[in-house]
Every structure is written in C-alpha cells, then in structure tokens.
Amino acid sequence: MLSRPVISFDAAGTLIQVCEPVGRTYAAFARRWGVAVDEAALKPAFRQVWGRLPVREWPEGQCAPDDDRSWWRELVAQVFAEATGATLPEATLGPLFDALYAHFALPEAWFVYEEVKPVLEDLARDHRLCVLSNFDGRLKGILTGHGLAGYFDEVILSSEVGVSKPHPRMFETAQRRMQAVPAASWHVGDDERCDVQGALASGWRAFSVARPERDLRHLLEKVRLEANSSLRTAP
Numbered sequence: 001m002l003s004r005p006v007i008s009f010d011a012a013g014t015l016i017q018v019c020e021p022v023g024r025t026y027a028a029f030a031r032r033w034g035v036a037v038d039e040a041a042l043k044p045a046f047r048q049v050w051g052r053l054p055v056r057e058w059p060e061g062q063c064a065p066d067d068d069r070s071w072w073r074e075l076v077a078q079v080f081a082e083a084t085g086a087t088l089p090e091a092t093l094g095p096l097f098d099a100l101y102a103h104f105a106l107p108e109a110w111f112v113y114e115e116v117k118p119v120l121e122d123l124a125r126d127h128r129l130c131v132l133s134n135f136d137g138r139l140k141g142i143l144t145g146h147g148l149a150g151y152f153d154e155v156i157l158s159s160e161v162g163v164s165k166p167h168p169r170m171f172e173t174a175q176r177r178m179q180a181v182p183a184a185s186w187h188v189g190d191d192e193r194c195d196v197q198g199a200l201a202s203g204w205r206a207f208s209v210a211r212p213e214r215d216l217r218h219l220l221e222k223v224r225l226e227a228n229s230s231l232r233t234a235p
C-alpha cells in the first residue's frame with residue numbers, strides 16, 4: 001500500500017500570526033522598563049536588524065544549544081539600539097528581553113487564520129502533514145494551545161535542525177522524518193525565498209501563501225483538483 005503524500009507547512013505567516021504588530025508589542029513592553037521608543041521607528045528597525053543578523057547555521061548533527069534564545073536576544077538588543085539610537089543598559093535589556101521572549105511563547109499572543117483548521121481537517125484525511133518552520137521550541141506550545149498540534153505528524157524546527165530554510169538540510173530532515181517523496185510532496189509558506197525557492201531547490205513542490213489573494217483554501221482546491229484529474233486519467 002502506498003503511503004499517503006506529504007504536505008509541510010510554514011508556521012508564522014502561514015498558519016498563525018501575531019495578534020498585534022511586533023513594533024507595538026515591543027514599544028508597550030519597553031515602556032514598562034522606562035524606555036521611550038516610537039512604535040513607528042521599531043518596524044523598520046526590526047526589518048533592518050532581521051536582514052543583517054548572521055544566519056543561524058550549525059554543523060550537521062548539531063543544533064543551537066539554547067534553542068536560539070541568544071540569537072533572539074541579540075536581535076532585540078539591536079532593534080532597540082537602532083530605534084532609539086542608544087544601546088540599552090544590561091539592567092534594562094535583560095528583563096525586557098525575558099518578558100518579550102515569554103510573551104511570544106504564549107498562544108494568546110498569536111491568532112490562527114480562519115481557514116486553517118477546516119483545511120487541515122480536510123487534507124489530513126488523505127495526506128500526512130507536518131510543520132517545517134524557522135522557529136524555536138516555543139512554537140510547539142503555541143500550536144498545542146490553539147488545538148493545531150494534533151493535525152501534524154512532526155513539528156520540525158530550525159533551532160533543532162541547526163539551520164533555517166531555505167537551507168536544504170531543513171527539507172532533507174522533513175523528507176527523512178516524514179518518509180516523503182519530494183516530487184510528490186508540497187511545502188506551503190508565505191516567504192518566497194525561504195519557502196518557495198527553498199522547496200523547489202530541494203525537489204519539492206511549492207505553494208505560495210499571499211493573503212488575502214491566496215490562502216490555504218486555494219491550496220486545498222489545487223490539491224483536490226489535481227487528485228481528481230489523476231483519477232480521471234488513471235488506466
């Protein structure tokens with residue numbers, strides 16, 4: 001008997017999203033520690049720092065010993081330095097980062113896109129599903145808290161693999177753990193470079209999420225249409 005085909009999903013931006021803009025959250029938490037920062041300055045600062053921080057990559061067989069926590073701490077430090085024009089003192093940065101890190105581990109800091117659960121329920125009838133995400137261990141609690149974990153056979157995280165998408169090791173790990181046939185498997189995500197190009201370069205098929213024009217309902221339509229076409233043309 002042939003195994004069910006595999007579909008892997010990115011998480012943030014594909015299945016879930018933060019409930020409020022990151023800049024607003026950073027500004028609100030900063031005020032608790034007496035840091036005055038403009039929310040409007042935090043958005044471009046976050047984008048710039050995210051783009052210039054070194055890629056998280058560990059030798060094969062190794063992973064981040066702290067679940068990427070130190071990487072996130074450096075990002076927060078640089079974002080506030082960029083937005084305020086000054087380096088936060090350690091006595092402020094330490095507890096501020098700890099609070100932000102804990103906040104984004106909470107399920108209630110995130111929402112699930114409205115079509116996600118119905119689509120996953122439908123696809124899970126005849127596909128094996130997994131998550132393939134550039135996130136850390138906090139994601140597992142978020143998925144569980146929103147009732148999503150049960151849809152997935154595996155939750156594969158960059159902090160555990162030791163590299164981030166679009167690195168081929170992420171897709172190789174998914175292929176091995178899911179016993180997937182890449183040419184018959186889909187990866188679904190909202191990032192052109194990490195998700196779409198990364199999947200295609202590893203021999204997977206790719207579906208690009210671009211809300212509101214194209215969400216997971218369009219993925220379901222595509223998968224079902226192709227399945228029906230295959231049945232009609234089967235000898």
